[in-house]
Amino acid sequence: MYLAGRVAVITGASRGLGKAMALALAPSGVRLALVARDVERLSSVAAEARELGAEAEIFQADIADEAQVLQLEQQVKSKLGPADILINNAGINIRKLCVDYTLAEWNSVLTVNLTSVFLMCRSFVPHMQGRGYGRVINITSIMAHISLPQRTAYSASKAGLLGFTRSLALELAREGITVVAISPGPFATEMTEAIINDPQKSEQFMSHTPMRRWGDPKDIGKLALFLCSEDASFITGTDILIDGGWCAE
Numbered sequence: 001m002y003l004a005g006r007v008a009v010i011t012g013a014s015r016g017l018g019k020a021m022a023l024a025l026a027p028s029g030v031r032l033a034l035v036a037r038d039v040e041r042l043s044s045v046a047a048e049a050r051e052l053g054a055e056a057e058i059f060q061a062d063i064a065d066e067a068q069v070l071q072l073e074q075q076v077k078s079k080l081g082p083a084d085i086l087i088n089n090a091g092i093n094i095r096k097l098c099v100d101y102t103l104a105e106w107n108s109v110l111t112v113n114l115t116s117v118f119l120m121c122r123s124f125v126p127h128m129q130g131r132g133y134g135r136v137i138n139i140t141s142i143m144a145h146i147s148l149p150q151r152t153a154y155s156a157s158k159a160g161l162l163g164f165t166r167s168l169a170l171e172l173a174r175e176g177i178t179v180v181a182i183s184p185g186p187f188a189t190e191m192t193e194a195i196i197n198d199p200q201k202s203e204q205f206m207s208h209t210p211m212r213r214w215g216d217p218k219d220i221g222k223l224a225l226f227l228c229s230e231d232a233s234f235i236t237g238t239d240i241l242i243d244g245g246w247c248a249e
């Protein structure tokens with residue numbers, strides 16, 4: 001129960017990697033603020049988390065919207081108290097050639113994947129300051145390090161998030177607040193469903209992955225849990241690749 005009483009805000013907690021991280025943290029005694037737009041799915045994740053021992057509240061918010069993030073901060077504070085842990089996980093991808101991208105599509109990828117993290121950190125980092133402990137975990141991607149065609153906006157947003165992670169870590173280094181990115185490789189979630197279901201694309205993905213398999217979202221959960229622990233208190237301003245070896249090749 002080493003996170004007993006800690007308040008953890010997780011964006012994109014309604015499914016996929018966000019759900020996996022919520023359920024990995026749940027048995028540690030954490031109090032979860034589960035954030036996304038789909039209330040039905042959030043409720044079902046909250047029920048699973050409670051079965052595992054966590055207190056869990058759901059918060060419907062579009063984290064790309066400044067007013068909604070400001071309101072979210074107020075709601076979390078009044079229901080659960082100040083946040084100790086912030087996991088910026090919500091993200092989207094629109095896979096298209098650069099020359100076919102509309103400005104609206106570009107803006108939506110950059111806003112959800114990058115600007116929202118600034119909005120969330122601006123609201124929730126002050127909760128952690130002056131209390132000797134805090135954790136910000138930003139979910140980036142191997143596409144911050146390498147790339148593929150049809151990933152201009154996605155790669156730009158995730159590489160930007162890595163830079164954001166480094167700078168925020170420096171701002172908070174003396175306060176016991178760590179800021180770390182996790183860069184996942186291929187994980188089987190709804191985001192990657194279209195690739196998994198297309199044998200040719202799936203084979204292409206696996207050819208890049210030395211371990212020749214898709215990652216299990218539970219492994220992202222275990223890594224996030226470790227990063228929240230005291231054992232990870234000297235890890236900051238960096239990112240951890242969890243990619244089956246993709247970036248090593």
Ligand SMILES: NC(=O)c1ccc[n+]([C@@H]2O[C@H](COP(=O)([O-])OP(=O)(O)OC[C@H]3O[C@@H](n4cnc5c(N)ncnc54)[C@H](OP(=O)(O)O)[C@@H]3O)[C@@H](O)[C@H]2O)c1
Binds near residue numbers: 014018036139184186
């Ligand atoms: N799966 C992979 O292989 C992979 C690899 C590298 C990096 N990643 C990153 O990991 C993170 C999670 O990905 P995933 O695979 O779990 O994707 P997913 O299954 O598509 O889940 C995305 C989550 O983000 C939430 N979300 C999206 N837009 C939102 C918004 N405007 N406001 C609030 N919540 C929003 C969604 O909830 P609602 O729809 O309910 O709002 C959902 O819970 C993303 O940042 C992604 O870029 C994934």
